[in-house]
Amino acid sequence: MASxxxxxxxxxxxxxxxxxxxxxxxxxxxxxxxxxxRGEREAGAFLLGRQxxxxxxxxxVFYDDVDPLSLATGIVxxxxxxxxxxxxxxxxxxxxVVADVHVxxxxxxxxxxxxxxxxxxxxxxxxxxxxxxxGRATDPGAIGVHQYLGNKRWRDRSRERRNPFHxxxxxx
Numbered sequence: 001m002a003s004x005x006x007x008x009x010x011x012x013x014x015x016x017x018x019x020x021x022x023x024x025x026x027x028x029x030x031x032x033x034x035x036x037x038r039g040e041r042e043a044g045a046f047l048l049g050r051q052x053x054x055x056x057x058x059x060x061v062f063y064d065d066v067d068p069l070s071l072a073t074g075i076v077x078x079x080x081x082x083x084x085x086x087x088x089x090x091x092x093x094x095x096x097v098v099a100d101v102h103v104x105x106x107x108x109x110x111x112x113x114x115x116x117x118x119x120x121x122x123x124x125x126x127x128x129x130x131x132x133x134x135g136r137a138t139d140p141g142a143i144g145v146h147q148y149l150g151n152k153r154w155r156d157r158s159r160e161r162r163n164p165f166h167x168x169x170x171x172x
Contacts, residue, residue: 017166019099019126019145021047021057026167029060029101030130030138036062037103037133041074044102046086046119047128048095054170055098055126061086063102075113076102101128108144108158116152123150126157128165140165 029045036043045060063070067082090096100119104111108129119127129144131137140163147155147164157164 015162016054017162017170018164019055019057020166020170021049023168025057025059027138030134032060032062033101033103033130034134036064036071039133039135041071041133042076042103042105043071043133044076044100044119046097047099047101048090048093049098050095051098057098058095059093060101061089076119078119097125099126099128101130103130103132103134104144105133107131108142110144110146110154110156114146115154118148118152121148121150123148126164127154139167 029047033043033045043063045062046066047057047059048061049056049058063076063078066086067078070076070078070082086097097120102119108131110127110129114127114129118125125148127144127146127148129146131143137143143158143165145157145160145163145165147157149155
């Protein structure tokens with residue numbers, strides 16, 4: 001109920017979010033991330049969806065499904081030669097990468113490695129970071145939301161009054 005009231009208030013008084021995900025899709029994807037971390041390593045996913053007035057997440061594609069060795073070192077390292085299957089899946093489904101998500105062992109700030117090596121190096125791309133291996137806080141307001149500005153520069157949008165990321169129902 002509180003989520004619906006918050007959503008209605010935002011519709012009436014605030015700007016629309018830039019990135020939206022239905023609760024069931026988000027919570028299922030986060031639960032799978034948590035499982036894949038085993039509480040001891042990073043994990044992540046490409047967030048696929050559609051883009052119109054805002055980006056709508058419809059599917060998680062996990063890094064280690066794209067590149068089975070991506071989590072072997074304890075941090076995320078994706079071999080670009082493995083991305084062909086992801087792009088083929090996008091073409092087949094009509095979806096595109098609208099954001100990405102990965103977990104950190106501690107907080108949700110970006111590491112120097114995150115800043116220097118964006119998963120998708122496209123201006124405007126949103127990278128979401130979940131703290132504590134996705135073990136506790138996993139909703140906007142308690143997670144990292146970082147927007148790529150290009151040239152290895154980022155804007156931390158995690159604490160903006162109107163978070164650019166919304167989990168829950170949003171009118172189309």
